[in-house]
Amino acid sequence: MASAPETSVPKLDRERIEVLHEMSGCLVTRYSDSTVIKTGRAVNVDEQSALELASQYGLPVPRVYDAGELDGKPFLRMDFVEGDRLDSVWPSMTPEEKSSICRQLREVITTMRSIPAKTGLIGSCSGGEARDCRHYTEYTGGPFADEATFNSSFYLDFVGTIPIGIRTALSQIRSDHRIVFSHGDLSQHNILVKDGRITGLIDWETAGWYPEHWEYIKFFDRHGKNRDWRNFAADIFHEVYHQELAHHQGIVRWQRP
Incomplete structure (x- = not known):
């Protein structure tokens, strides 16, 4: 599973648009580059493997770009899905x-x-x-x-x-x-x-x-x-x-x- 260093995501050229989901242990934020970042203690980076497998078989899932740790918490960065x-x-x-x-x-x-x-x-x-x-x-x-x-x-x-x-x-x-x-x-x-x-x-x-x-x-x-x-x-x-x-x-x- 791919892992990103803590500094990689903050350096991406993007602007935060809105918080899509917020609850204890999980925050999902949409950015101007048509991606979302899902982070928090409840996030499981094993989700990346599941999404990549589902994508291989044409299932309607967001593409994952990065997964790892951000500010000491697990995160995934993936496509924003309209709907x-x-x-x-x-x-x-x-x-x-x-x-x-x-x-x-x-x-x-x-x-x-x-x-x-x-x-x-x-x-x-x-x-x-x-x-x-x-x-x-x-x-x-x-x-x-x-x-x-x-x-x-x-x-x-x-x-x-x-x-x-x-x-x-x-x-x-x-x-x-x-x-x-x-x-x-x-x-x-x-x-x-x-x-x-x-x-x-x-x-x-x-x-x-x-x-x-x-x-x-x-x-x-x-x-x-x-x-x-x-x-x-x-x-x-x-x-x-x-x-x-x-x-x-x-x-x-x-x-x-």
Whole structure:
């Protein structure tokens, strides 16, 4: 993965235009050279590898120019992508427009699943650790040699005694899924659209190689503005994983938030 010295980004000839996103641990700023810089303690430079892989297969992602440390914090510099966040424009869309967006996202996921894995490891695209973003915290570990080890790490971190019902669910979790390229957070706020087309998929910091059902269960894990979004899961995913979803949601209720 490319790394830039701390002084390289400040010397670029550009003027700050606006702050696009600001929250604890992450700041995204747009500049006059049609790039954005994403920086902060919550930024994961492994995102660069995921974006570069997605770009190789024609997926709608911003081009990355630099990644490394800036003022002691990780950063990425990438293209600015024109478009509105899907969660903002979704309520004003017609049923036909919503269906079109879902079909486009379905094509994206199909392409992602067709990308051959370089190794059998479960983790980031750069060969680093797996990341599972929950509602209030984030679990990390690995990379893992197989799904059984991955499941043990992400589902056995409990507080107190494991109830018998959860033990039963754990015993039924499969460990023979295909390992595929996954975004890990296909929330509406990470999808940019313009003129009825998806122009960008952003925030690939939790992307990597995961069991084939991972994208589906994480789709239901993340909260959003529009409650009907989850109702379109069958339009977005070629395959649904009801059993895996039920086990996942039942188990994580007993884990730390």
